[in-house]
Amino acid sequence: MPSYSRLDAEDDGPGALSSQPLIANPDTLSAPAGDFSRPEDGAITGWIWLLTLTAGISGLLFGYDTASISAALLHLAPSLSTPENPVTTWDKSLITSSTSLGALVGGLFAGLLADRIGRRGVIWVADGLFILGALWQALAGSVGAMVVGRTVVGLGVGVGSLIVPLYISELSPPSHRGRLVVINVLFITFGQLIAYAVGLILSPPTLSQDLSWRFMLGLGGIPAVFQFVFMFFMPETPRWLIQHSRRQDAARVVRKVYGDLSERSVEQILAGIEQGVEAVTKDPLGAKLKALFSVGSNRRALAISCLLQGLQQACGFNSLMYYSATIFSLVGFKNPTATAMVVAGTNMVFTALAFTLIDRIGRRRILLWSIPGMAVGLLLCALAFHHLPILTSVSSGPSSSPWTPLLILFMMAYVSAYALGIGAIPWIVQSEFFPMRVRGLGTGMATATNWILNFIVGATFLPAVEWMWGGAQGLFIVYAIVCGVGWVAVNRVYPETRGLRMEEIEVVLRNGWGVREIVDSEDDE
Numbered sequence: 366m367p368s369y370s371r372l373d374a375e376d377d378g379p380g381a382l383s384s385q386p387l388i389a390n391p392d393t394l395s396a397p398a399g400d401f402s403r404p405e406d407g408a409i410t411g412w413i414w415l416l417t418l419t420a421g422i423s424g425l426l427f428g429y430d431t432a433s434i435s436a437a438l439l440h441l442a443p444s445l446s447t448p449e450n451p452v453t454t455w456d457k458s459l460i461t462s463s464t465s466l467g468a469l470v471g472g473l474f475a476g477l478l479a480d481r482i483g484r485r486g487v488i489w490v491a492d493g494l495f496i497l498g499a500l501w502q503a504l505a506g507s508v509g510a511m512v513v514g515r516t517v518v519g520l521g522v523g524v525g526s527l528i529v530p531l532y533i534s535e536l537s538p539p540s541h542r543g544r545l546v547v548i549n550v551l552f553i554t555f556g557q558l559i560a561y562a563v564g565l566i567l568s569p570p571t572l573s574q575d576l577s578w579r580f581m582l583g584l585g586g587i588p589a590v591f592q593f594v595f596m597f598f599m600p601e602t603p604r605w606l607i608q609h610s611r612r613q614d615a616a617r618v619v620r621k622v623y624g625d626l627s628e629r630s631v632e633q634i635l636a637g638i639e640q641g642v643e644a645v646t647k648d649p650l651g652a653k654l655k656a657l658f659s660v661g662s663n664r665r666a667l668a669i670s671c672l673l674q675g676l677q678q679a680c681g682f683n684s685l686m687y688y689s690a691t692i693f694s695l696v697g698f699k700n701p702t703a704t705a706m707v708v709a710g711t712n713m714v715f716t717a718l719a720f721t722l723i724d725r726i727g728r729r730r731i732l733l734w735s736i737p738g739m740a741v742g743l744l745l746c747a748l749a750f751h752h753l754p755i756l757t758s759v760s761s762g763p764s765s766s767p768w769t770p771l772l773i774l775f776m777m778a779y780v781s782a783y784a785l786g787i788g789a790i791p792w793i794v795q796s797e798f799f800p801m802r803v804r805g806l807g808t809g810m811a812t813a814t815n816w817i818l819n820f821i822v823g824a825t826f827l828p829a830v831e832w833m834w835g836g837a838q839g840l841f842i843v844y845a846i847v848c849g850v851g852w853v854a855v856n857r858v859y860p861e862t863r864g865l866r867m868e869e870i871e872v873v874l875r876n877g878w879g880v881r882e883i884v885d886s887e888d889d890e
Contacts, residue, residue, distance in 0.1 A: 409538070409541050410622060412622045412624075413538075413541075413545070413622055416532075416533075416536060416622070417545050417548050417549075419592065419595045419596065420488065420532050420533055420549065420596075420599070421529065421549045421551075421552035422588050422589075423491055423492075423525035423528070423529045423549075424525070424549040424556065425556035425559070425588055426491075426522070426525060426585060426588055426589055426592075427525055427526055427552075428552065428553035428556025428558075428559075428560065429557070429560045429585050429588070430464065430495070430499075430518045430521070430522055430556075430560075430585050431464060431522065431557070431686055431687070432560035432561060433560040433563065433564065433581050433582055433585060434461050434464070434515070434582070434687060435560070435686065435687055436565070436568065436581055436690050436702045436705075437581050437582055438460075438461070438688075438691060439694065439701070439702070440568065440569070440574045440578040441511070441578040442457075443574055443575070444574070444575045444578070445505070445507055445508050450508075454827050454828065455828070457827060458824050458825075458827050458828060459508070459512055459824070460508065460511050461515075461687050461688075461823050462823035463512045464515045464516070465519060465819040465820035466516060466519060466820050467517060467518065467520040467523060468520070468522045468523030468526065468819065469519075469813055469819075470520060470523065471491075471494070471519065471520035471522065471523025471524040471527075472524065472526060472813050472816055473523075473809050473813040475487055475523065475527040475809060475812070476531075476806055476808045476809030477806060477809060478490065479527075479605075480608075483601050484528055484531060484535065484601065484602050484605055485596055485599060485600075485601050487524060487528040488525070488532065488592070489593060491524040491589075492521070492589040492592050492593040493521075494517055494521030494524065495521040495586055496586040496589045496593075497517050498515070498516075498517035498518030498519075498520070498521060498585075499518065499582060499583050500586060501513060501517055502515065502518065502579070502582040503579045504579075505579075514582075518585070521589075523812065523816055526792070526812055526815070527795075527812040529549050530549055530792040530793065531796045532602060533545050533546050533549060533796070534546055534797050534867065535604045535605070535796075535867070536600070536603075536618075538623070539866045539867075542724075542793070543723040543793050543863055544720050544721075546789070546792055546796060547716065547719055547793070549792065550789040551713065551717055553716075554709065554712045554713035557709045557712065557713070558706065558709045558710055558712075558713050560581070561690075561702055561705050564702045565700070565702045565703050567581055568702060600621060600622065601614070601618065603615035603616075603619055603635070603638055604867075606618065607635065607638050615638070616631055619634050619635065637868055638868065653803050656802055656803050657803045657810075663800065663803050663807065665858075665874040665877075665878060666799050666870075666871075667799075667807050667811065669798060669858055669859055669878075670791070670794050670795040670807065670808075670810075671810065671814040672851075672855070672859075673732075673787065673790060673791035673855070674795065674811045675815070675818050676787055676791075676847070676848075676851040676854075677787045677788065677815060678816075678821075678822055679818050679844075679847045679851075680783065680787065680847055680851070681743070681822060681826075681840070681841065681843075681844035682779075682780070682788070683819055684822055684826040685708055685780070687826070688827065689708055689709075690702045690704075691827075693705055698769065704773065708773075708776055708777065711777045711780045711781055712783070712784045712788070713784075714781075714784075715780070715781040715784035716784045716785075716788060716789060718785060719784060719786070719789050723790075723793070723863075724863055724864070728790045728793060728859075728863060729855075729860065729861040730861070731785060731790065732787065732790055733852065733855065733856060734785075734786070735783070735785040736786060736852040737848075737852060738778070738781070739779055739782040739786075739845075739848045740845045740849055742775055742779025742780075742781075742782055743779055743842070743845035744842065744845045745778065745779075746775045746779060746841045747839075747841040747845070749768045749771050749772040749775055750838035750841060751838045753768055753769065753772065794859075794862075795807070795808050796808060797862065797865075798862075798870055798874075800867075800868070826840070856880075857880065858878045858880065859880065860874070860878060860879035860880050
């Protein structure tokens with residue numbers, strides 16, 4: 366069985382790690398040789414389930430707040446319009462994309478804040494932002510006020526989107542880490558589905574047009590109240606506790622979370638964490654920046670994390686989440702919000718399937734299989750749009766083309782492939798690839814990459830449909846091309862890391878991308 370190199374090996378030095386392979390055969394990772402025993406592997410304890418589900422409420426809020434605007438956009442224009450300043454297409458794009466702009470800022474600073482006040486403390490910060498933003502939106506009386514409210518919610522989304530995968534990863538056993546982080550993504554898809562259901566239930570005539578969108582957006586604060594309370598009973602992560610010289614507290618958390626472990630096993634887990642935490646605590650920001658970009662393994666971890674987070678957004682998926690109700694209203698569906706639920710439901714079902722596969726067949730294989738499926742789905746959507754000229758202008762009336770039901774099927778094909786791979790895996794990667802010294806900063810930059818692209822997609826979709834040659838047809842062809850380029854990049858630089866401890870993943874990237882070693886080990890099976 367292949368063994369791992371020492372964690373204290375020289376980075377990028379001549380002949381570094383030449384005596385041992387960078388990574389073991391993926392099918393042997395559950396019990397690697399060397400110093401890395403896994404006393405924490407095995408059945409997932411009740412505590413791990415509880416903390417994962419509690420932290421996952423942030424994912425539900427993420428999904429709800431990003432998808433609720435889809436139905437709200439159908440009803441808010443009369444309330445916020447004045448005779449002098451009617452709500453325009455640009456206003457709707459600004460309201461929608463301001464969430465992404467807030468998330469960009471929140472995600473960029475959440476990692477640094479997590480290193481100071483702890484992972485649990487940052488979840489409380491996110492809850493406060495969710496509650497404040499929900500109330501602000503519900504009381505908004507102008508486009509400007511809505512932009513502010515959506516930005517505050519976006520700050521919460523950005524903070525939560527970074528900290529929850531990190532929190533779950535640092536408390537999860539390596540053999541189950543991928544699946545447990547996918548639970549947070551599953552919560553995101555569930556939140557999106559709830560948002561569409563609430564939009565359907567609260568739409569006129571159930572409530573007046575003015576009250577309907579206010580309740581849709583305001584209800585997003587309720588789960589945050591529950592999570593704020595529940596987090597008082599959840600533990601801080603052992604890695605953060607050790608980083609802040611609280612070893613006894615870290616030992617108590619390990620015993621609590623992993624169940625009945627011997628003292629020797631607890632010491633093994635803590636010793637492995639300490640190797641990754643060593644000399645981290647007092648680093649100033651400048652030193653962390655230097656370490657992130659000057660150390661080869663850190664630089665490669667950042668490149669892979671940013672690549673996957675950027676691809677997740679540049680493929681155009683969130684144009685469906687933000688504008689699906691608008692799209693379906695333009696192509697002739699009488700109840701566009703109900704139709705949009707089909708897309709959201711597909712996302713949730715295939716995210717659940719990803720949960721069962723992610724730690725069995727690996728992150729890399731799933732990506733390489735699913736990204737081509739996304740490209741095919743996007744091209745089929747473009748074909749449907751070609752037969753739906755309505756979508757070349759968002760100001761035209763509805764259409765009853767027979768291509769409208771095919772459009773739904775093609776979107777479902779695209780969404781299913783997205784949910785299996787790129788929808789979940791970037792959050793796993795960014796939370797597990799960085800060593801403790803640069804984990805907060807690295808995850809912050811990767812999350813910021815996600816939200817920069819999210820903002821661009823959200824702000825440009827409606828104007829692009831209006832102005833671009835071919836309308837939505839041309840736009841979805843562009844998204845398909847992005848998927849093709851992304852597949853090539855993933856194939857070249859993304860190694861498999863399932864089953865590895867977070868401290869071990871650094872070794873994989875020390876002397877290169879580690880992809881060749883993965884391919885060779887798969888060929889030997």
